[in-house]
Amino acid sequence: MLSPCLNPQKADGLLLEQAPVEALDSTDSARQADLLVLERYPPAQVNRSLQAWxxxxxxxxxxxxxxxxxxxxxxxxxxxxxxxxxxxxxxxxxxxxxxxxxxxxxxxxxxxxxxxxxxxxxxxxxxxxxxxxxxxxxxxxxxxxxxxxxxxxxxxxxxxxxxxxxxxxxxxxxxxxxxxxxxxxxxxxxxxxxxxxxxxxxxxxxxxxxxxxQTELPAHKEWQLDVENLNNVAVGNHANVFSRDSLDIGARFMLDHLPKVKAGTRVGDLGCGNGVLGMALLQKQSDLTLHFFDESFMAVQSAKMNVEKNFPEQSSQCQFHWNDCLNDVEAASLDLILCNPPFHQQQAVTDHIAWQMFQDCYQVLDTGGEVRIIGNRQLGYHIKLKRLFGNARIVSSNKKFVVLSAVKL
Ligand SMILES: C[S@@+](CC[C@H](N)C(=O)[O-])C[C@H]1O[C@@H](n2cnc3c(N)ncnc32)[C@H](O)[C@@H]1O
Known part of the structure; x- marks a missing residue:
């Protein structure tokens, strides 16, 4: 099916107009009619009713x-x-x-x-x-x-x-x-x-x-964490970071249910935000290789700033990636992935990012590797994990959230 099109060439060269899509049978004919074919990214999303503009x-x-x-x-x-x-x-x-x-x-x-x-x-x-x-x-x-x-x-x-x-x-x-x-x-x-x-x-x-x-650019916002697994950690947040004013309640619950890890574990913090989940693991076990991934540049920069400030001795073991989920990350390269997935893309509520994250986790985990996630109970993430991994275990739950674990067999 052809995506909806925009016409940037009408009138004085710029008027946009939704094209009579039924009249067009291919991307080529849209181009010939000087229409733009615009897709959301990643392309071919299940919910085709969401427009790219x-x-x-x-x-x-x-x-x-x-x-x-x-x-x-x-x-x-x-x-x-x-x-x-x-x-x-x-x-x-x-x-x-x-x-x-x-x-x-x-x-x-x-x-x-x-x-x-x-x-x-x-x-x-x-x-x-x-x-x-x-x-x-x-x-x-x-x-x-x-x-x-x-x-x-x-x-x-x-x-x-x-x-x-x-x-x-x-x-x-x-x-x-x-x-x-x-x-x-x-x-x-x-x-x-x-x-x-x-x-x-x-x-x-x-x-x-x-x-x-014109004044100075606003500084990042910083607060002190008050939870058991992350004592005396100052969390800095650039302006566009998720939950920049305080610790997200889902993340707070997840912090109480992190796995025990042995030295040398290769860990990913997927959708890292300010990096609280990865840093909490680093506080439990300092001998880790840690990769922080987020699609927000400000999130990745905040996680980097926070690791460098709070764990300067471990910062050479940490890498920071501006990425879409785990796109192009080497297969079988991680042993553990922590994730508090997003449930919207820009203004649209959607679970396609979580689904993509879980699929990527399966690819990137080594055999025996674990993905540990937190989600709202009604999101049904355990069904998705079970479909992909063939297993999913409830680590803990409360009225609002569930922490789940799946292992790549
Ligand atoms: C619910 S927040 C969790 C942030 C942090 N881990 C925490 O627990 O406070 C989800 C994060 O996923 C990021 N995200 C959204 N879409 C993404 C994508 N396609 N690839 C990577 N990260 C993404 C958001 O920028 C956001 O930081």
Missing amino acids: DSGDEYLLKTIAEQSLLSSSATPIKIAIFNDNFGALSCSLSHQKITFISDSYVATKGCKANLANNLLSDENIEFCNSIELDEEKADLILVKLPKIKAYFHYQLQQIHRLCGDNTKIIIAGKAKDIHTSTLTLVEQQLGECKTSIAWKKSRLIFVNRNAKK
């Missing part, structure tokens, strides 16, 4: 066309795009000079895959993670409103650094997610703003940047 993308592109914000000459303008989920904006504007800024490995891979699938060149696109931003000035800055307010605050300060005197800034979000507090934050951090009318349930925020409001 939303009305915020469409509203931004429509507004850019209506206000003729792109240069009419052949010289491309410089556009910085924050939080482009699967590359809908970058693919549509790939003939301009683009800086793609994202905390998400999956979004970055999704954008690259969509560019390739639509035969678009990425030579005009610079891919940046959420922290290491090149501060070259942009003519236009497009922002998809992120879910976490602290991360939005951080990005508003990053935006200052990309602004010249005439830079235009437009932020898009679901109308229901743009509150008075959102606008207050924009005004406090960046400058005066005004909102558009809602269109297809999305709204735009136009910002008049005030250079005097």
Whole structure:
């Protein structure tokens, strides 16, 4: 089945439109009709009803066309795009000079895959993670409103650094997610703003940047852990890290049910966030090889910072990977994997990431290796583990959570 398509070429070169998909019988015919075929990443997800773009993308592109914000000459303008989920904006504007800024490995891979699938060149696109931003000035800055307010605050300060005197800034979000507090934050951090009318349930925020409001980038948030298995450990969290203000209650339960490990065990902390699970194991057994994996760059950087600060002597035994699950990790290379899986991708609730994680664990574990996970009781992870591993044991449970273990036989 052909994915839904967008038309970036209509009207003044940019109006997006959902294509009459039934009329198209292949990706090739979509291309010939100048439509973009955009897939979520990883492609071929079971839930095909989830689109790779939303009305915020469409509203931004429509507004850019209506206000003729792109240069009419052949010289491309410089556009910085924050939080482009699967590359809908970058693919549509790939003939301009683009800086793609994202905390998400999956979004970055999704954008690259969509560019390739639509035969678009990425030579005009610079891919940046959420922290290491090149501060070259942009003519236009497009922002998809992120879910976490602290991360939005951080990005508003990053935006200052990309602004010249005439830079235009437009932020898009679901109308229901743009509150008075959102606008207050924009005004406090960046400058005066005004909102558009809602269109297809999305709204735009136009910002008049005030250079005097530029301040230091917000520092990471740090708190002290108060649990038995992790005493005197300071946990630092960059702005976009899961449960950045306090220990997640699921992680807290998992910390009480970590396995005993012998020296030399090769361990993975999958979806590591700030690295609490891996660090707790390191506190029990210092002679480990530990790999921390997350798709959030800020998570991986937080885990690294936390290990270096709290376990400096073990930090050479630890490696940190920005990755999608355990993609391309060598088969049979780990003996134990700890995981507190996510149950949403961006705004969409889904269990496909957990499922992918479990499949990858099976590949990456050595024979006799164990995956130990925590999940909400109703998520039914034991069924998935049993299907893959042929076994699944309940280590412990309470009213809300269950800790499960499966062994690769
Ligand atoms: C429920 S949080 C657990 C964080 C931490 N381990 C804890 O227990 O507090 C799930 C983590 O999985 C990460 N994640 C989401 N999708 C991922 C993917 N495709 N590959 C790797 N990590 C992913 C999220 O960024 C998040 O840090």
